[in-house]
Amino acid sequence: MNVPFLDLGAATAELSADLDAAYRRVSRSGRYLLGPELEAFEAEFAAYCGATHCVAVGTGCDALALSLRANGIGAGDEVIVPGNTFVGTWLAVTAAGARPVPVEPDESTYNLDPARIEAAVTPRTRAIMPVHLYGHPADLDAIAAVAARYRLTVIEDAAQAHGARYHGRPVGSGPAAAAFSFYPGKNLGALGDGGAVVTGDADLADRVRLLRNYGSRVKYQHEIAGTNSRLDELQAAILRAKLAHLSAWNARRAAVADRYLTELADLADALVLPEVAPWAVPSWHLFVVRSRRREELQRELADAGIQTLIHYPVPAHLSPAYAHLDLPAGSLPISEALAGEVLSLPIGPHLSDTAVSAVVSAVREIAAQTHQRGVRVH
Numbered sequence: 169m170n171v172p173f174l175d176l177g178a179a180t181a182e183l184s185a186d187l188d189a190a191y192r193r194v195s196r197s198g199r200y201l202l203g204p205e206l207e208a209f210e211a212e213f214a215a216y217c218g219a220t221h222c223v224a225v226g227t228g229c230d231a232l233a234l235s236l237r238a239n240g241i242g243a244g245d246e247v248i249v250p251g252n253t254f255v256g257t258w259l260a261v262t263a264a265g266a267r268p269v270p271v272e273p274d275e276s277t278y279n280l281d282p283a284r285i286e287a288a289v290t291p292r293t294r295a296i297m298p299v300h301l302y303g304h305p306a307d308l309d310a311i312a313a314v315a316a317r318y319r320l321t322v323i324e325d326a327a328q329a330h331g332a333r334y335h336g337r338p339v340g341s342g343p344a345a346a347a348f349s350f351y352p353g354k355n356l357g358a359l360g361d362g363g364a365v366v367t368g369d370a371d372l373a374d375r376v377r378l379l380r381n382y383g384s385r386v387k388y389q390h391e392i393a394g395t396n397s398r399l400d401e402l403q404a405a406i407l408r409a410k411l412a413h414l415s416a417w418n419a420r421r422a423a424v425a426d427r428y429l430t431e432l433a434d435l436a437d438a439l440v441l442p443e444v445a446p447w448a449v450p451s452w453h454l455f456v457v458r459s460r461r462r463e464e465l466q467r468e469l470a471d472a473g474i475q476t477l478i479h480y481p482v483p484a485h486l487s488p489a490y491a492h493l494d495l496p497a498g499s500l501p502i503s504e505a506l507a508g509e510v511l512s513l514p515i516g517p518h519l520s521d522t523a524v525s526a527v528v529s530a531v532r533e534i535a536a537q538t539h540q541r542g543v544r545v546h
């Protein structure tokens with residue numbers, strides 16, 4: 169059986185009538201930007217996150233960068249970021265004009281380790297940007313405690329965490345700004361790019377709103393040097409249709425994750441499975457295992473028809489884009505080890521039970537053969 173990593177077309181097929189209706193509604197409305205669909209989506213997504221404000225923008229990267237700019241963070245400032253994340257987290261800091269300063273993750277949750285943040289704080293540090301990586305919430309209370317000690321702003325990168333919960337609270341419902349991505353493969357994905365800032369801070373929301381629209385409230389009057397980054401009416405209408413299914417889709421992801429966790433639990437010699445912290449209800453954007461023989465595992469799974477991906481193979485500090493930071497190989501050993509070992513198994517709201525069984529038996533078979541050859545894999 170062939171199991172694709174993620175079947176994006178399945179969500180579109182499930183909702184085809186709703187998506188067609190969304191298209192018809194917008195195309196006939198004559199309003200394509202900053203209209204009623206955007207307004208309605210912002211209200212609905214804020215409510216979903218348990219937040220009071222949502223400002224939807226062009227991309228997740230923009231949501232992060234505009235959150236920084238709205239806090240007055242830019243040239244000469246430093247922002248603490250995880251060493252292991254999608255490079256977009258770092259690029260948003262760079263786009264705002266600030267410098268990303270990496271901190272190693274906690275080895276069990278792969279999230280920013282609060283205990284290591286303090287050592288990275290300098291007089292230039294202005295913000296901490298935890299990432300709810302793979303949909304597992306970072307330890308926000310511990311991070312907020314460090315932030316309070318040094319008067320730093322917290323901006324959450326929630327690009328992978330729509331619907332995740334921290335101590336029972338939805339990600340995005342806290343006092344900090346949380347930035348979401350609606351890239352098509354996300355738990356809530358547009359049919360193109362999109363992003364949003366969710367916050368309880370009315371002033372911050374107002375500044376992001378200003379920044380996303382040329383720094384203008386009234387046409388041709390520009391209060392600040394903003395940019396053009398607005399979620400368009402069509403994507404907003406599509407996201408409204410999909411938002412109605414997000415809780416059910418996340419529940420299906422959790423069921424898939426539960427099966428992997430249960431049915432692969434005895435393979436401790438072959439795989440490190442994801443750990444869920446006591447405070448966390450993950451959104452299970454990704455189901456990431458670790459193996460020291462990751463390349464072989466990926467190849468053997470591919471031979472069995474199972475598509476896997478690597479999130480992420482090159483840590484940001486080792487990519488040419490960040491050569492100027494002068495952080496050579498070896499400077500972030502945990503992030504670098506993760507980049508060499510992580511492998512994402514197929515997960516998604518439309519993955520069938522048969523497909524999950526196929527993944528489980530392929531992984532089990534490969535682990536058994538490896539065991540017979542006497543190879544320890546982690």
Ligand SMILES: Cc1ncc(COP(=O)(O)O)c(C=O)c1O
Nearest residue numbers: 227228229254256257327349351
């Ligand atoms: C952790 C993380 N941060 C930032 C981004 C950037 O979001 P976007 O692609 O919508 O700009 C993404 C996703 O792509 C992401 O996964």
